[in-house]
Amino acid sequence: MSDQSAKLVELNHNQNGNQHRNGNGSASAPSVGLDVEQAVRERYGAAAQAAEAALCCPVDYDPQYLKIIPDEIIERDYGCGDPSKYVRPGETVLDLGSGGGKICYIAAQIVGAQGHVIGVDRNDDMLALARKYQPTIADELGYDITDFRKGSIQDLALDLEEFETYLAENPVQSSSDWLRAEAHADTLRQTKPLVKDDSVDVVVSNCVLNLVSQEDRQQLFSEIFRVLNRGGRAVISDIVCDEPVPEHLQADPRLWSGCISGAFGEEEFLQAFADAGFYGITIVSRQSEAWATVEGIEFRSMTVSAYKGKEGDCLDQHQAVVYNGPWAQVKDDDGHTLYRGRRMAVCGKTFDIYSREPYASHITPVPPSNPVPLADAQEYDCHRNAERPPRVTKGQDYDATQLPEDDCCGNNGCC
Numbered sequence: 001m002s003d004q005s006a007k008l009v010e011l012n013h014n015q016n017g018n019q020h021r022n023g024n025g026s027a028s029a030p031s032v033g034l035d036v037e038q039a040v041r042e043r044y045g046a047a048a049q050a051a052e053a054a055l056c057c058p059v060d061y062d063p064q065y066l067k068i069i070p071d072e073i074i075e076r077d078y079g080c081g082d083p084s085k086y087v088r089p090g091e092t093v094l095d096l097g098s099g100g101g102k103i104c105y106i107a108a109q110i111v112g113a114q115g116h117v118i119g120v121d122r123n124d125d126m127l128a129l130a131r132k133y134q135p136t137i138a139d140e141l142g143y144d145i146t147d148f149r150k151g152s153i154q155d156l157a158l159d160l161e162e163f164e165t166y167l168a169e170n171p172v173q174s175s176s177d178w179l180r181a182e183a184h185a186d187t188l189r190q191t192k193p194l195v196k197d198d199s200v201d202v203v204v205s206n207c208v209l210n211l212v213s214q215e216d217r218q219q220l221f222s223e224i225f226r227v228l229n230r231g232g233r234a235v236i237s238d239i240v241c242d243e244p245v246p247e248h249l250q251a252d253p254r255l256w257s258g259c260i261s262g263a264f265g266e267e268e269f270l271q272a273f274a275d276a277g278f279y280g281i282t283i284v285s286r287q288s289e290a291w292a293t294v295e296g297i298e299f300r301s302m303t304v305s306a307y308k309g310k311e312g313d314c315l316d317q318h319q320a321v322v323y324n325g326p327w328a329q330v331k332d333d334d335g336h337t338l339y340r341g342r343r344m345a346v347c348g349k350t351f352d353i354y355s356r357e358p359y360a361s362h363i364t365p366v367p368p369s370n371p372v373p374l375a376d377a378q379e380y381d382c383h384r385n386a387e388r389p390p391r392v393t394k395g396q397d398y399d400a401t402q403l404p405e406d407d408c409c410g411n412n413g414c415c
Helices: 003-013 034-047 071-075 102-111 124-132 134-141 160-169 175-191 214-227 253-257 266-276 348-354 390-394
Strands: 092-096 116-121 146-150 200-206 228-241 279-286 292-294 297-307 319-323 329-331 337-339 343-346 363-366
Touching: 071 102, 071 124, 092 102, 102 116, 102 134, 102 146, 102 200, 116 124, 124 134, 124 146, 134 146, 146 160, 160 175, 200 214, 214 228, 214 266, 228 266, 228 279, 266 279, 266 297, 319 337, 319 348, 319 390, 337 343, 343 348, 343 390, 348 363
Parallel strands: 092 116, 092 200, 116 146, 200 228
Antiparallel strands: 228 297, 279 297, 292 297, 319 343, 319 363, 329 337
16 A cells, blocks of 8 residues: 555544644654654643753744733744744744644734734644634624634645545445545645635745655745745745754664754755745844754754745846845846846846845845836846946936036035
């Protein structure tokens, strides 16, 4: 039986309570054995019932957002950062591995009544805890914009509650049953996706991605990219390590479920965003001191932001940008090299990207005097790293003469 069929059979045989894998996470366990998967599932199921201080590292949240959140949720929150501080009013937020709902309820206060907050987790106990206080918190806020959904964070298209309803009515007892179940799962992904394409402004996650197995991580980042709208961003807090985790530590169930064995390498974490197509990848927070050290390997919290929206054609609309410094030159994720103080030619897509976060504060845009309509723009090779002559942005026939008033730099100091 294939790995996928085994997962379907397991799901069919374990439909009650916290029998589904994994904890706070929502994600599959590593490939080092079933004991590890079971340990993660059981540990987070238990952590939903009683607080466990050893799970991930303490985080200081803005106390104004904690006032309406019940102690039961706060005591059973397990994270390593606060991605909610990067959420903005009016946004649609998706929290991966939402657990008891703490980040979701903080985000709901920030985005306000015009926003929307979605929490995704696959642990039944954690979902029950999050949903338990949803009416009470909605009454406190005066609006209800929070929605908790059951799913795996590496498969944000499959609504597990819908799928479990099917499995309850159609038990998997043979290979034919499995094939039908697999086909039904695919149909659900297409017709009733848990999270739709291009539907989210910001994806956040707090110490959960490290619980996803190595073989599922490429799909995980692809799913984050899929659900974000163009211009959207991911802000992910997770545990990283400064050296590779050896196999004997990866095989330790307690270390895996404790956010140690599955930690991303620091460079690996950043590269995963780049490989998925993100741009503007930025470390916005990194613990200076290690949270934990095992056999000389340091483990610490790091929060990374990354943006979606560099897809599309490169078309020349006669735009340029000036890099303000402080470095003599920089190179972006697509290989554009910008030299401090020089007018570098860019395509219209790159010009728009540089006009937004995280680049805008470092760039001075130089638009053309006579904009080139998109329909008339020609293909442009952005990798030439060419300078844009001023006469291109001003226009070849530009012949204006304008002198300052005589008293411009007089007593008023208007210059």
